[in-house]
Structures are given as structure tokens and as C-alpha cells.
Amino acid sequence: MEGRALQPTAMRILDFYDRHPISESQVLDAVRRARGDETLTADDLYPFDQDHYGGLGAVDALARRAGITPASRVLDVGAGLGGPARFLASRRGCRVVGVELHPDRAAGMERLTRRVGLRHAVSVVRADATALPFGAARFDACLSQEALLHVADKAAVLAEARRVLLPGGRLAFSDWIAHSGLGDLERARLADWMAAVTLQSLDGYRALLGRAGFRGVEAEDLTDEWRAILRERLAMYRALREDTVRRLGEARYREYDALYAFFVGLVEAGKLGGGRFSATR
Ligand SMILES: C[S@@+](CC[C@H](N)C(=O)[O-])C[C@H]1O[C@@H](n2cnc3c(N)ncnc32)[C@H](O)[C@@H]1O
Structure with a gap:
């Protein structure tokens, strides 16, 4: 990545996460408030460091x-601040490598992981999911949560995931999905506001996975589950108003609130939802 000019899409993703309400400092502040001291374990971070729908479950x-x-060597694509990677390593005892595009998120993942003593099991590489900096057949499993919405060339990510998986290795990921009825203007607004550059449908992902050479493709519609979660997340975002205003200012708080309400409205209207996919290399 170093030295390569960033494409406009990548710039938009970096900008979105620069201003995202979940950040390393907000995670640490929230834990300090909850615990009142500086000693941290990975478990202390879990209520705050999972940037996807459905938490640890x-x-x-x-x-x-x-x-x-x-025994698994796991790759987490779009690892964020590393919450899922640390949870997998500490609960399942596996080794996890996170790939993260955003330099601050990658650095935050590295620092949080060091802080909770999991560096022996979890590492992070700053890279683009469409060009993974690993040799072929390095991982037993590849996971990703709510990151592929940011990638226009999903076929490239799936091809890369397949390349770095061992034969028989497993891919499992979740992502937003578009349902029929999601209009072009709504898609444009999602791209503009939330760096959701392209959205696939459930069948679209099935087809992409098949074309990438994966077998045994399974696709589950999580929309009903996510609808309830999103209502809660909007309420949580509003409950953290004071923090966010202090950190990012009232205007940004309101902008993000409007964006969230628009997004939750699309889910309520059945135009947007979630999917979980798994397949074998
Ligand atoms: C919604 S966050 C999810 C983070 C993490 N998976 C979790 O569940 O906590 C999506 C992450 O994907 C990263 N991302 C977006 N595009 C990427 C790309 N092309 N390559 C690697 N990471 C990317 C973003 O920077 C962001 O940190």
C-alpha cells in the first residue's frame, strides 16, 4: 500500500472512518468509565470494540x-479495531491476522491488542482486501464482517480470499445486502454518506462466490435480526451523544444522526438488510 496513490473510493472510506463514532479513544474512554481503572483484558473491550451487527454472537x-x-490460522478482512480478531483468539485459541485499509484503525488494533496481551496470537497488516499481501494457501479460514460494502470490486476480494485459503479452507462473512426496491438515489446516498460503495443482493453474492470458484455456498438472510439490532444501535448512538459532540462537534453528531435514521429507515422499509455467507475453497 505504501507509496501507492489512493483511489477516490479508498479516500472516501478513510474519511468515513476518520469521523466514525467508534474509535480507539472512545473504546478506551468507555472502558475506563465502566471499570474506573487502567488494567485491561480483551473481555473489557468487547462491549465497545465490535463494529458490526450482532456483537460477539x-x-x-x-x-x-x-x-x-x-489450530486454525484465520484471516479477518476489514478487521477494524480488531475486536472480532481478539475475541476469536482469546475464546477459540486460534491465531488471527487482520487486514485493515485505514492506517489509524490498523494502528488502533495493534495498540489495543498489545494492551490486552494478545500480540502473540493477533496481528494486523495494513492493506487493501483486493490485493492481499500474503502468499497462496496460508490460511484455514477467512472471515469478514460488514467490510465488503466498502469494496467496489467484490469479485477481487473473493478471488484473493480463495487464493490465500488452503484447499478445503472456509470463507464466512456477513455484509449488508440490497433487497428489491432499493432505488438508485438511495444507493447513491449510502455511497456518499457511508462509503457503502456497492451493495450486493443475496443471490448476487451467491453467484459471485460460485464464479470465484467456491463450493458449498450457503447464504442466510439476516434482515429481521439486523432490523432489531439497528433500532438498538440508533438508540445507543443517541445515548452516547455527549461523548460524540465533545469529540466531533454538534454538527457532525447531527449529520451522523440523520444518516443513521435514513439508513435504519431503509431497513425498516425492507429495502436494505443483512446476509451471512459461507463457502469452501
Ligand atoms: C464496519 S468496519 C468492521 C470492522 C470489524 N470487522 C468489526 O466487525 O469490528 C469495516 C472496516 O473495513 C475496513 N475496510 C474498508 N475497505 C477495506 C479494504 N478495501 N481493505 C481492507 N479493509 C477495508 C474499514 O476501514 C473498516 O475498518
């Missing part, structure tokens, strides 16, 4: 589909 669901054991 969702990570577990992917881990089960990927057949992760203590």
Missing part, C-alpha cells in the same frame, strides 16, 4: 461456519 456464528479450532 455474530462472531461466534461466523466462527462455527468457518469451523475454527485452536
Whole structure:
């Protein structure tokens, strides 16, 4: 990545996460408030460091589909601040490498992981999921949560995931999905506001996975589950108003609130939802 000019899409993703309400400092502040001291374990971070829908249960669901054991070498694509990677390493005893595009998120993942004493099991590489900096057949499992919405060339990510998986290795990921009725203007607004550059449908992902050479493709519609979660997340975002205003200012708080309400409205209207996918290399 170093030295390569960033494409406009990548710039938009970096900008979105620069201003995202979940950050390393907010995670640490929230833990300090909850615990009141400086000693941290990975468990202390879990209520705050999972940037996807469904919390730890969702990570577990992917881990089960990927057949992760203590011997597994796991790749987490779009690892964020590393919450899922640390959870997998500490609960399942596996080793996890996270790939993260955003330099601050990658650095935050590295620092949080060091802080909770998991560096022996979890590492992070700053790279683009469409060009993974690993040799072929290095991993037993590849996971990803709510990251592929940011990638226009999903076929490239799936091809890369397949390349770095061992034969028989498992891919399991979740992502937003578009349902029929999601209009072009709504898609454009999602791209503009939330760096959701392209959205696939459930069948679209099935087809992409097949074309990438994966077998045994399974696709589950999580929309009903996510609808309830999103209502809660909007309420949580509003409950953290003070923090966010202090950190990012009132205007940004309101902008993000409007964006969230628009997004939750699309889910309520059945135009947007979630999917979980698994397949074998
Ligand atoms: C919604 S966050 C999810 C983070 C993490 N998976 C979790 O569940 O906590 C999506 C992450 O994907 C990263 N991302 C977006 N595009 C990427 C790309 N092309 N390559 C690697 N990471 C990417 C973003 O920077 C962001 O940290």
C-alpha cells in the first residue's frame, strides 16, 4: 500500500472512518468509565470494540461456519479495531491476522491488542482486501464482517480470499445486502454518506462466490435480526451523544444522526438488510 496513490473510493472510506463514532479513544474512554481503572483484558473491550451487527454472537456464528479450532490460522478482512480478531483468539485459541485499509484503525488494533496481551496470537497488516499481501494457501479460514460494502470490486476480494485459503479452507462473512426496491438515489446516498460503495443482493453474492470458484455456498438472510439490532444501535448512538459532540462537534453528531435514521429507515422499509455467507475453497 505504501507509496501507492489512493483511489477516490479508498479516500472516501478513510474519511468515513476518520469521523466514525467508534474509535480507539472512545473504546478506551468507555472502558475506563465502566471499570474506573487502567488494567485491561480483551473481555473489557468487547462491549465497545465490535463494529458490526450482532456483537460477539455474530462472531461466534461466523466462527462455527468457518469451523475454527485452536489450530486454525484465520484471516479477518476489514478487521477494524480488531475486536472480532481478539475475541476469536482469546475464546477459540486460534491465531488471527487482520487486514485493515485505514492506517489509524490498523494502528488502533495493534495498540489495543498489545494492551490486552494478545500480540502473540493477533496481528494486523495494513492493506487493501483486493490485493492481499500474503502468499497462496496460508490460511484455514477467512472471515469478514460488514467490510465488503466498502469494496467496489467484490469479485477481487473473493478471488484473493480463495487464493490465500488452503484447499478445503472456509470463507464466512456477513455484509449488508440490497433487497428489491432499493432505488438508485438511495444507493447513491449510502455511497456518499457511508462509503457503502456497492451493495450486493443475496443471490448476487451467491453467484459471485460460485464464479470465484467456491463450493458449498450457503447464504442466510439476516434482515429481521439486523432490523432489531439497528433500532438498538440508533438508540445507543443517541445515548452516547455527549461523548460524540465533545469529540466531533454538534454538527457532525447531527449529520451522523440523520444518516443513521435514513439508513435504519431503509431497513425498516425492507429495502436494505443483512446476509451471512459461507463457502469452501
Ligand atoms: C464496519 S468496519 C468492521 C470492522 C470489524 N470487522 C468489526 O466487525 O469490528 C469495516 C472496516 O473495513 C475496513 N475496510 C474498508 N475497505 C477495506 C479494504 N478495501 N481493505 C481492507 N479493509 C477495508 C474499514 O476501514 C473498516 O475498518
